[in-house]
Amino acid sequence: MKLVVNTLLFSFLMSFFVAVQAGSIETHSFDDPKKEATYKQLIQELRCLVCQNQNIAGSNAELAQDLRRQTYEMVTKGATRDEVVDFMVTRYGDFVLYKPPFKIKTALLWIGPSLLLLLSLIFLVIHIRKRPKTAEIALDAKQRESVQDLMK
């Protein structure tokens, strides 16, 4: 009995989950699979500016819906990926892109990690080189003897 109740409860809760999920996906039809691929790629790449850590594919915000509609309309009319990206960037700035373009402003973002790695490597090499090659701890006769003892 308990199992039945649990199963029912589980499917009841799951049905909510599915309903919420379905809400964010519009069905768009494309005459050309290439356009569909462009559309799908674009909605993955474009950021929703309302819920800033989601792309417009994953967001259910009104703005994301509008931007998906805009993207769909442009793509079906034959716009290329770059044209749609340009359209969005002139309106929302580079922030709308999940992958920021390489500019002076974003240089640190792009080179930063490699630069940090390089600096740490240099630091490490210098540090290792400066370290004396042989152990400099001199043992006197008594210590030597106890070491010998320990090693027996």
Add this chain to the structure above:
Amino acid sequence: MKKVYLIPLIFFILLAILLKIGLHLNPRDIPSPFIGKPAPAFDLPRLYQKDQRITSADMKGKVWVLNVFASWCVSCRAEHVVLSRFIRTHKVPTIGLNYKDYGTEEYGEDVLSWLSQLGNPYTFVAVDKEGRTGIDWGVYGVPESFVVDKKGIIRYKFTGPVTQQSVEDILVPLILKLREESAS
């Protein structure tokens, strides 16, 4: 040689300073790509005179403000009082862009009651039912306000509600300065 051990400490302090600055930045404040660029053209129906339209050309030669608002937007309500006072005191031509508001086919049940309740300071109210003009202006968080100069160039943008302090510190000096500039 000993100084080498200070490097991580210095690094840590620098990082802490950066994080501290980051803590006080507003993540919603995304730099607008529009500052210094021509205001996007629009052609929209008016709220009270549905058969008439308002276009960007109608505002040529004026220093004007575009305020994006909606009756469903909570912080618009807070902003409205401050903005209305500013518009009336300085007689600023203002277009209220009613962004994706709810209502019937005859757009604007909600917005009409909102405006009659809170007062209508706008020179024109333009209806952007589908939010397309909103996209052209890069709107992502209502309320937003743009200051446009006589040549039709966007000179300033507020994302989020305009406060009394930003009216005094930014809007008023800016409007007075822009009015001095020539239109050609």
